[in-house]
Amino acid sequence: MKKDINFIGTVASVMLLSAVLLSGCEDTDYPAAQPATTPSTNQARFLFVNAAPGAPALNFFVENTQAGQSLGFGQASAYIPSQVGNIQLRAKAASGQIGGVIGSGDILFRAGATNQNNFAAAANTxxxxxxxxxxNRPRPTTTNGTNPGGPQFLTVTDNLATPAAGNAHVRFFHLAPDAPAVSVRLVPTAPASVTATPAFLNRAYRVTSVGSGTAVTNYANFTPVSAATYTVQVYTGATVPTSATVTPALTVPNVTLETGKIYTMYARGLRRNNSLGAGVVIHN
Structure with missing residues (x-):
């Protein structure tokens, strides 16, 4: 009888184990998938602008993801999300080749004059x-330099904090290759209650900050201004003239800055062929 009892116990154990294994093979009752309601903080975002006079329409890429398609001179892309860390920024001609000293090559981000390091993208930036x-910008003469000349990238960080009620945010960059340093004044034209004339002084070509340490002035920072319609006056030199008899080098009327909006203004074109103008990027 002892042998029979052991046999019966063994059979019962096998049956119990089989039941456990079978129950483990049933489909798990997972919760229904829900879409993300907030943006990831583990990514960066890039907006591209074609501000190179004479360049063809360009396609822009972050790694191998296209960020802007066939952007002509003065045009901007929307923001595109990207992974963080070391990433490649590239621009290709939308058709044919870029030409000039680059020829059939691409425009690549270079972290320094003597390397081709990728861009270091920070999270949530x-x-x-x-x-x-x-x-036809000449190749730089830097020893062991990797910059081939021609069009090149200029990268700035964007603080997209929401402007206060009744305000817009604006900044200015000088991107006209053959123009001297300029100063810019925004003259309000409407509504009549807006009287302040914000100014951006002594901006040199491609310069994004001046000074160092605690005394640095970062031109990438946005300036709060009253939401209004302005005439943009661009003067050559380090200051805005106080005399109304001085004629601006460039005047752009009827530039409306809307409340809550964030803008980049930039000088563009070439002085030598009278093609100087101003571009505006809307960030939100």
């Missing part, structure tokens, strides 16, 4: 990437 310079 927004960037604007300009293509600047002319097709």
């Amino acid at each position: 927004n960037y604007t990437v300009f293509v600047t310079d002319t097709l």
Whole structure:
């Protein structure tokens, strides 16, 4: 009988184990998938601007993801999300080749004059990437330099904090290759209650900050201004003239800055062929 009892116990154990294994093979009752309601903080975002006079329409890429398609001179892309860390920024001609000293090559981000390191993208950070310079900008003479000349990237960080009620945010960059340093004044034209005339002084070509340490002035920072319609006056030199008899080098009327909006203004074109103008990027 002992042998029979052991046999019966063994059979019962096998049956119990089989039941456990079978129950483990049943489909798990997972919760229904829900879409994300907030943006990931583990990414960067890039907006591209074609500000290179004479350059063809360009396609922009972050790694191998296209960020802007066939952007002509003065045009900007929307923001595109990207992974963080070391990433490649590239621009290709939308058709044919870029030409000039680059020829059939691409425009690549270079972290320094003597290397081709990728861009270091920080998490939860927004960037604007300009293509600047002319097709025939000479190759720099830097020893062991990797810059081939021609159009190149200029990258700035964007603080997209929401402007206060009744305000817009604006900044200015000088991206006209053959123009001297300029100063810019915004003259309000409407409504009549807006009287302040914000100014951006002594901006040199492709310079994004001046000074160092605690005394640095970062031109990538946005300035709060009253939401209004302005005439943009661009003067050559380090200051805005106080005399109304001084004629601006460039005047752009009827520039409306809306409440809550964030803008980048930039000088563009070439002085030598009278093509100087101003571009505006809307960030939100």
